[in-house]
Each structure stands twice: as structure tokens, then as C-alpha cells.
Amino acid sequence: MPAHLPRVECLVDIDSTACPCCSGALHRIGEDVSERLDVVPAQFRMLVIRRPRYACRACGDAIVQAPMLARLIESGLPTDALIAQVLVSKYADRLPLYRQAQIFARQGVSLDRSTLADWVGHAAFLLRPVHERLLETLVHGQAVCRRDHGTGARAGPRPHQDRPALGVCARRPALGRDGSARRRLRVRARPHSRRPIAHLCGFVGVLQVDGYAAYESLAKGGAVRLAYCWSHVRRPQTPNNDDAPQPSRFQTLPNHND
Incomplete structure (x- = not known):
């Protein structure tokens, strides 16, 4: 297995260090080590962003607050990591949006396919400079x-359409x-x-x-x-x-x- 995978040690030890024959103290002479490949299932979480507001007691006029962090979708629910996960699953892993919606639903997160499609559209709009740069590099x-x-998929409702x-x-x-x-x-x-x-x-x-x-x-x-x-x-x-x-x-x- 790759060396960059984190190793989580699990100690499986005996219940008592007393000798089962004479009840004397046991001492350690070695150990057997084995490795098994494990996986941590994907977990959704909610990022709660708090922005405290501060006011001046002396003048009573100044109110200071940190600016809101930039988002791919203004006032949107998903984080950048979630949008990236949807894009990678759709285009790299060839996982359609309706299947991703089913995967999310199994974890209790209800996301409509149209919502996921809207996220993909916003991401595609922001990735236009990358697309243009790739095209420029390609033609040269x-x-x-x-x-x-x-x-x-058909472009229209009729089977003969392109x-x-x-x-x-x-x-x-x-x-x-x-x-x-x-x-x-x-x-x-x-x-x-x-x-x-x-x-x-x-x-x-x-x-x-x-x-x-x-x-x-x-x-x-x-x-x-x-x-x-x-x-x-x-x-x-x-x-x-x-x-x-x-x-x-x-x-x-x-x-x-x-």
C-alpha cells in the first residue's frame, strides 16, 4: 500500500499479564504486526461561519466586522469542496447527477438534480478562463x-433528432x-x-x-x-x-x- 496513507494503530492485547501456568509476571518478547486496508465513508457536515461584530463604547458610532468569505455561488449552500466533488464525480468518474442525488439521499441529504445542475453551471462559468487557456495551448x-x-442523450424529444x-x-x-x-x-x-x-x-x-x-x-x-x-x-x-x-x-x- 502507498506510504502516504495514514496508519491508525489498533492494539489487541491479552487480558492479564499473569502466567496461566504459575501466575508469574509475563514480559514482552516481541509482537506480530499486520496491516489491513480500511476506508472512512464520506460524511456531510455543515460549516457554521460566525462573524462577530464589534462596536466602540467611546464614540458609539463605529461598528467593525470581518468581510464575508468569497463563495462560488453567492448566498449558496455548497462549499467549494462540495462543488468540486460533484464535478469530479460527474466528469471524471462519469457519475450522472441523478445518481449523485441518490447517493446523497442515502445519507439524509436531499438535493434535487436541478440543484446539482445549477452548481455545475456556475462552476463551468467560472472555469471559462481555464477552458480558453487550454484551447489556446491546443491550437498552437x-x-x-x-x-x-x-x-x-437526445437533443430533442424525437428519436430521429441529433x-x-x-x-x-x-x-x-x-x-x-x-x-x-x-x-x-x-x-x-x-x-x-x-x-x-x-x-x-x-x-x-x-x-x-x-x-x-x-x-x-x-x-x-x-x-x-x-x-x-x-x-x-x-x-x-x-x-x-x-x-x-x-x-x-x-x-x-x-x-x-x-
Whole structure:
């Protein structure tokens, strides 16, 4: 087990130090030590914030009080740690909000799914600078890999309507030779929209994608070179009436291992 885990010692000793044979005093000659992995269940708690007010007896006019601590949601119930827990559970652990509401309910905390969704919305608004910085770093790389994943939910009430999708972009240091760490950017989009093109505007380099035809417009200017996976490379070319030459689906990525 990792060394950073706290160790809580539990002593299991005998009831009496008298010898069971002659009733003489027993002395310690050693011990056996074993370790077991334990867990402390998550526990909700209420943070009670007290802000005393002070007044001057001499003049009777001055009243001094510490300012209120900043909150992600003004006058809201959750702390920053609780909002972070909801975000990590939803996006990193893929735990939907309705399931999180069920987990909270088992501990006697009733939180509606709409309330959790409101918290996620506030957090997403405040995380926009991080999103913009990730996008800026992404488009300045020399090679990017993008993949669209369906969310399983429909955008409308009818079955034939488009389903929302999550587009995952990652820089490829092995292709870019910039030595940077791999960075991911998730963008919510609809499959047949121009959203992916808008987010990749200004990118110059190799773009590794699937067979989604919307990416082909990025390669028309010559700044972007599309590279397809072996599964989509066998698909037929999408008909297009434009005079500009269409990018070949049989382009391969450069081998930097040579």
C-alpha cells in the first residue's frame, strides 16, 4: 500500500499479564504486526461561519466586522469542496447527477438534480478562463488528435433528432516534438454542426480525426493536414461540388521514430 496513507494503530492485547501456568509476571518478547486496508465513508457536515461584530463604547458610532468569505455561488449552500466533488464525480468518474442525488439521499441529504445542475453551471462559468487557456495551448501545437463521443442523450424529444456529443482533443507531443505534456479539451457539440471547426480555427499542423466530413473544410486552406485512422480510411470519399481539391483519406502520419 502507498506510504502516504495514514496508519491508525489498533492494539489487541491479552487480558492479564499473569502466567496461566504459575501466575508469574509475563514480559514482552516481541509482537506480530499486520496491516489491513480500511476506508472512512464520506460524511456531510455543515460549516457554521460566525462573524462577530464589534462596536466602540467611546464614540458609539463605529461598528467593525470581518468581510464575508468569497463563495462560488453567492448566498449558496455548497462549499467549494462540495462543488468540486460533484464535478469530479460527474466528469471524471462519469457519475450522472441523478445518481449523485441518490447517493446523497442515502445519507439524509436531499438535493434535487436541478440543484446539482445549477452548481455545475456556475462552476463551468467560472472555469471559462481555464477552458480558453487550454484551447489556446491546443491550437498552437503541431499535432492534434480529436475524437467525438456520443453522450447517449437526445437533443430533442424525437428519436430521429441529433444526439449531443463530446469532442475530445489532445495534443500529441510525439508528433509535435515540443516536449509538452498531453492536454485534453472536451467540447460539447452536436454531431452535424460546425462546432468542431470553430474550436480548431487557427490550428496549423496535423489533425488526426475520424471520418466526420466537417473536418475536411479545415484542410482546404493547406494549413491543416488530416490524418485518418485505419477504420475510417477505407470509407468512400464524400461527394463535394467545390472546385477545391479534396484531401486524400490515405494520408499517413510522419514517422518521427526514424
